[in-house]
Amino acid sequence: MKTALITGITGQDGAYLARFLLGRGYRVHGLLRRSASADVIGERLRWLGIEREVEMVDADLVDLSSILRAVQVTQPDEVYNLAAQSFVKTSWTQPLLTGQVTGLGAVNMLEAVRLAAPQARFYQASSSEMYGLIQAPIQNETTPFYPRSPYAAAKLYAHWMTVNYRESFGMHASSGILFNHESPLRGIEFVTRKITDGVARIKLGLAKTLALGNLDARRDWGHAADYVRAMWLMMQQETPADYVVATGRTTSVREFCRLAFAHAGLDWEAHVTVDPAFLRPAEVDVLQGDASRARERLGWEPEITLERMVAEMVDADLERLRRRGH
Numbered sequence: 001m002k003t004a005l006i007t008g009i010t011g012q013d014g015a016y017l018a019r020f021l022l023g024r025g026y027r028v029h030g031l032l033r034r035s036a037s038a039d040v041i042g043e044r045l046r047w048l049g050i051e052r053e054v055e056m057v058d059a060d061l062v063d064l065s066s067i068l069r070a071v072q073v074t075q076p077d078e079v080y081n082l083a084a085q086s087f088v089k090t091s092w093t094q095p096l097l098t099g100q101v102t103g104l105g106a107v108n109m110l111e112a113v114r115l116a117a118p119q120a121r122f123y124q125a126s127s128s129e130m131y132g133l134i135q136a137p138i139q140n141e142t143t144p145f146y147p148r149s150p151y152a153a154a155k156l157y158a159h160w161m162t163v164n165y166r167e168s169f170g171m172h173a174s175s176g177i178l179f180n181h182e183s184p185l186r187g188i189e190f191v192t193r194k195i196t197d198g199v200a201r202i203k204l205g206l207a208k209t210l211a212l213g214n215l216d217a218r219r220d221w222g223h224a225a226d227y228v229r230a231m232w233l234m235m236q237q238e239t240p241a242d243y244v245v246a247t248g249r250t251t252s253v254r255e256f257c258r259l260a261f262a263h264a265g266l267d268w269e270a271h272v273t274v275d276p277a278f279l280r281p282a283e284v285d286v287l288q289g290d291a292s293r294a295r296e297r298l299g300w301e302p303e304i305t306l307e308r309m310v311a312e313m314v315d316a317d318l319e320r321l322r323r324r325g326h
Contacts, residue, residue, distance in 0.1 A: 005076035005120075007031040007061060007109060008083030009054065012185040013125065015044035017080060017228040022053050024232075029074045031067075031083065032056040044185045061105030064112065071116040078235045080123045081109045084155070087189050088129060091151035092281055098150045099157075106158035110165045110173065121172040121235045124162040127155045128179040128220070128246070128287045140244050140290040141177065159242075166240055174234040179220040179246035179289040181227040182309060184316030191253060192221065193313065195260050200317035202271050203264040209271050213278030215254040218286040222247045223304035233298040246289020247302050259310045264318075 004021050008014040009030030018028050032041070045051040057074060059066035061083050071079070084102040085091065091098040106124055113120050131139045132148035147153040159175050166173040186193040191212065198210035222245075230245045261268035294300045 001025060001027050002077045003027045003029065003074060004078045004080065005029045005031065005057075005071065005074050006080045006082060008081070008125075009056075010041050010044060011082060011086070012044065012183055012187065012224050013082045013181070013228055013231075014080075015048055015050075015185055016183065016224050017082070017231060018045065018054050019048045019050050020225075020228050020232060022050055027055070028053070029055045029057050029070075029076065031059045031061075031070060033060045033083075034058065047185060061108055062100050064108045067108050067112040068116055071112045071120075075117055076120050078121045078123070079109065079113050079117070080125075080231060080235075081106055082125045084125065084151075086151065087187070088149050088151045089189070091149050091154070095150035099154045101154075102151060103154035103157040107161050110161060110171070114165065114169055114171060118169075118171070121240070122162070122165075122174070123231050123235055124158060124173065124175040125231075126159040126162075126175040126177045126242070127152065128177060128244075128289060130156045130159060130177065131287060134286065138248075138288050138290045141242055141293055163242070172235075172240045174237070174240040175242040176227075176231050176234060177242060177244045177289075178227055178230075179222065179244070179287060181222045181224045181245075182313065183224040184313050185224065186313070192256060193317075195253075195257055196310070196313040197317045198271075199260045199264050199266065199314050200321050202266060203318065204321055206321065209273050211273050211275040211278065212253065212257070213275065215257070215272075215274060216252055216285070218250045218252045218288070220246045220248065220250050220288045221256070221306055221309070222302050223309045226302045226304055230294055230298060230300045233294075233300055237297065241293075241297070243294045243298065244289045244291050245294055245300070246291045247306070248289060248291060249306065250286060250288040251306060256310065259307060260314050263311045263314045
């Protein structure tokens with residue numbers, strides 16, 4: 001039986017990855033950071049019905065001693081570093097925390113693995129936000145980076161440190177440069193989930209309008225369940241490498257709205273307003289990934305369409321609100 005250690009296991013990607021690995025017979029350990037909201041921290045794992053199958057270990061990415069202990073105790077075959085301060089908007093108001101957790105936290109994890117489990121394979125969650133002010137219309141592994149937020153800059157540091165540890169210490173360390181990936185488990189602060197939750201509230205008569213920022217921003221949106229499969233495939237390769245994971249299709253926030261409202265039988269234009277407060281200080285206008293390397297080397301292809309994902313998210317938000325008695 002293989003053992004995996006996942007940081008960020010209570011997040012969207014961590015929960016889907018845990019379910020994926022459990023389905024393949026792994027023993028799954030998750031890093032758990034102590035929090036005042038401990039009662040809701042396992043909500044995503046509960047949603048997937050796997051909360052009791054995951055073994056939690058107390059640790060915090062900014063505390064190297066706790067990370068070292070976690071790696072020593074679990075002795076993982078594979079380590080997936082998914083934890084981060086991952087909300088781009090918050091990274092401008094909390095840039096130092098973002099740097100500590102998203103950037104230095106990844107290096108703490110690399111160092112702990114190097115010292116306590118050097119045989120383990122390491123996955124770093126890199127981000128398409130690193131491309132920022134895009135230097136090519138479609139981005140692949142060789143496209144230059146130009147981060148446009150503290151979050152993207154912190155991710156870029158973590159990305160290059162992963163490359164450094166691979167090349168300096170011979171670690172099996174790979175990065176997945178994941179383009180936007182969503183699901184019913186996406187945090188409510190992200191625009192896609194904000195849209196589907198808004199649609200559900202309007203459909204149930206709990207709200208009349210939905211305020212958003214830049215409707216013209218375009219993203220390459222896939223489903224998190226597809227993307228965690230790519231993470232695992234990277235860990236099965238004999239040689240570590242970095243991979244873009246994307247659908248190759250770019251869609252505007254406006255079109256995402258249209259799809260979500262249409263699924264609920266609503267006209268988006270009758271309900272969506274634009275609020276300048278939601279605009280970013282430095283916008284990333286368009287991202288579109290080329291996942292040719294992942295297709296050719298990993299045999300990976302996305303299976304869930306954007307339309308199916310949007311419908312799933314709207315239905316899940318309607319179900320959540322109805323469960324709460326709305």
